[in-house]
Amino acid sequence: MNPMNVNFNNMKYKMTCADVKNLPDTTVPEIVISGRSNAGKSSLINALANMNKLARVSGKPGKTREIIYFDLDGKALIADLPGYGYSAASKEVTAKFSDLCDNYFRCGRKISLVLFLMDVRRTPSEEDVGMLEFLNKAGIPYLIVFTKCDKLSNAELKKQLHSLSGFFDFAEDADVYAVSSKDKKGINDLKSTISDILSRI
Ligand SMILES: Nc1nc2c(ncn2[C@@H]2O[C@H](COP(=O)(O)OP(=O)(O)O)[C@@H](O)[C@H]2O)c(=O)[nH]1
Ligand SMILES: [Mg+2]
Structure with missing residues (x-):
């Protein structure tokens, strides 16, 4: 099959949602x-789009409080989810952010692909492992x-990737990218894989 020709440079801000009731109608796949928080989600969006300031990168964890949507070349929507696990805000607000993330995954919306990000230097948290277990069980495709x-x-990277694999032995068939x-x-590897996956949907 021909990989779909997705122009990642053609990525645009679409909308911001503070509640799953306001998620956009879509006819294209959702990534x-x-x-x-702080895993590098917004930075990855900027790197994929080859832009510096499309998504807001923050030195302080817990800044993104909403789901931010980007349009990828008219061929997919990309959702930048609020990070879980840390917030500079109050406990109450923190709970609300993780609720949004939780509600998003449980609202029955069709998700074509999840890019599951972890800082390569960190030991995966319980929430990280829980999240991957959830994706596995729910049959949601992820990288x-x-x-x-x-x-x-x-050398450190090689060693670290080996030791990280021990945390996700239940996901041993998963595709792993180091970026x-x-x-x-x-x-570029990640972009090719995303294009490939989109061409098969
Ligand atoms: N050195 C380095 N720093 C990064 C990279 N990606 C993100 N960061 C930094 O990590 C912090 C959090 O990044 P951000 O994209 O806002 O994470 P988010 O909370 O998951 O959206 C910021 O200070 C970024 O500059 C990377 O690939 N290399
Ligand atoms: Mg962010």
């Missing part, structure tokens, strides 16, 4: 970027994307 790989040397939004390593 979700998920992962804990595991380890981010910030520029922070490790090649850096900073030096763009692995980004």
Whole structure:
């Protein structure tokens, strides 16, 4: 099958949703970027789009409080989910953010692909493992994307990827990508895979 020709440079902000009641109507597949706060979700969107400021990158974890939608070349919607696991805001607000994430996954919306992001240097949290278990059980297609790989040397990266695989033995068939939004390593591979998957939907 010919991979679909997706122009990632043609990515545009579409809309912001604070509630699953307001999710956009869509006829194109939905790709979700998920992962804990600070995992590098917004940075990855910028790297995929080859733009600096499409998605807001924050030095402080817990800044994105809504689901932010981007249109990918008219061929898919990309949803930047609020991160779970940390918020600079109050407990009450934190609970609301994770609720939004939770509600999103449970509202019955068709999700074509999840890019599940984890900072390659961190030990996966209970929520990370729980999230992957959920995706597995729910049969939602996903790719595991380890981010910030520029922070490790090649030797360290190899070792770390090996030890991380131990956390997700239930997902041993999953496709794993190691990327850096900073030096763009692995980004082209990821784009090809996304195009490929979109062409098969
Ligand atoms: N060195 C490095 N830093 C990154 C990378 N991706 C994200 N960051 C940094 O990690 C922090 C959180 O990134 P952000 O994209 O806002 O994470 P989000 O909360 O998951 O959306 C910011 O300070 C980014 O500059 C990367 O590939 N390499
Ligand atoms: Mg973000």
